Amino acid sequence: MVSAGRRTLVIAGFAVLLVVGTFVSASVGQLDVGPRAVMGAMLHGVGIDTSWRPDDAIVEQTLLQIRFPRVMMSILVGATLAVAGAVMQAIFGNPLAEPGVVGVSSGAALGAAVAIAFGVASLGGWGIAALAFLGGFGATVLVYVTARVGGRTEVVTLLLTGIAVNAFAGAGLALVMFAADTGSREQIVFWQLGSMNGSRWSEVGTVAAVGLPACAAALALARRYDLLSLGERTAAHLGLKVEQLRIGSICLVALLTGVGVAFAGIIMFVGLVVPHLVRMLLGPAHRVLLAASMVGGAALLVWADLFARTMMSGSDMPIGLLTSLIGGPFFFYLVRRTRSRAGGWA
Numbered sequence: 001m002v003s004a005g006r007r008t009l010v011i012a013g014f015a016v017l018l019v020v021g022t023f024v025s026a027s028v029g030q031l032d033v034g035p036r037a038v039m040g041a042m043l044h045g046v047g048i049d050t051s052w053r054p055d056d057a058i059v060e061q062t063l064l065q066i067r068f069p070r071v072m073m074s075i076l077v078g079a080t081l082a083v084a085g086a087v088m089q090a091i092f093g094n095p096l097a098e099p100g101v102v103g104v105s106s107g108a109a110l111g112a113a114v115a116i117a118f119g120v121a122s123l124g125g126w127g128i129a130a131l132a133f134l135g136g137f138g139a140t141v142l143v144y145v146t147a148r149v150g151g152r153t154e155v156v157t158l159l160l161t162g163i164a165v166n167a168f169a170g171a172g173l174a175l176v177m178f179a180a181d182t183g184s185r186e187q188i189v190f191w192q193l194g195s196m197n198g199s200r201w202s203e204v205g206t207v208a209a210v211g212l213p214a215c216a217a218a219l220a221l222a223r224r225y226d227l228l229s230l231g232e233r234t235a236a237h238l239g240l241k242v243e244q245l246r247i248g249s250i251c252l253v254a255l256l257t258g259v260g261v262a263f264a265g266i267i268m269f270v271g272l273v274v275p276h277l278v279r280m281l282l283g284p285a286h287r288v289l290l291a292a293s294m295v296g297g298a299a300l301l302v303w304a305d306l307f308a309r310t311m312m313s314g315s316d317m318p319i320g321l322l323t324s325l326i327g328g329p330f331f332f333y334l335v336r337r338t339r340s341r342a343g344g345w346a
Helices: 004-027 035-045 057-092 104-117 125-147 155-179 182-193 201-220 222-228 232-237 242-264 270-282 286-310 319-341
Strands: none
Touching (some): 004 057, 057 125, 057 270, 104 155, 155 182, 201 222, 232 242
């Protein structure tokens, strides 16, 4: 049993990492800005003028129109992907379930690519987000139907299903790119790499409008996920409507993944690494797990985005590449540990 003090300490630690990462990310770049100017511009953005407000209009506009939207997008996408991973692991009863690994992110990216190639993007961010949701929803349903056998999911079945869904979505992306014009083709490449570059306040608003209520809904279902972890029969005996919970959770995962992918592209392993780290530190209780994953995912992606745009001078590394470099070895470790416990290999 994890003590309340430890829970508070861990969540506070994630929050500190998030706040520090936010200020450092807003300060560092080709145009370095001091913390006082960052705070002054932030307060001015919400209607509070102070002596800390930057004197240089270029600095202020850089913060308000470029860096702050990018940081906020990192926070929101990190939180939504981490919660999506935690929810997937809860409904599949499998620690290796994650939107990127099992193809949900690829399905959402395919939907976003169709929106770009066929002009739906002209309707604005909601048009892209809607098709990204449909793509993610279809991929989630396909994984759910295929991977669950006899009321449970095997690790090997889940991974093979993910490979198949990712392959199909990759072929669909290639076909859309082939049919699209040059401008659309360049935009579609963005979804495959993943980046926070070019984030705008209108896009941040769309992600917040969809992602935050979906995160709140997942938190509201936390107790039901705890019951589900006891086993389907036990949960049903205690009054839980298992299939209704799973169907609703599939919709939540599609919303959380689709809205992130729609504006940031495919960002792998956030939904795998963060819930696992939280579970090791705080245990499996889902209310704490989901809340801490939100903060931890936001902090992880803020720092990852900071490193992605500062590691190489004069270039902006795709954040999806960086998270894959971090998450790939971690995923291999989890597969090896899971198979070792099952007697698969030493």
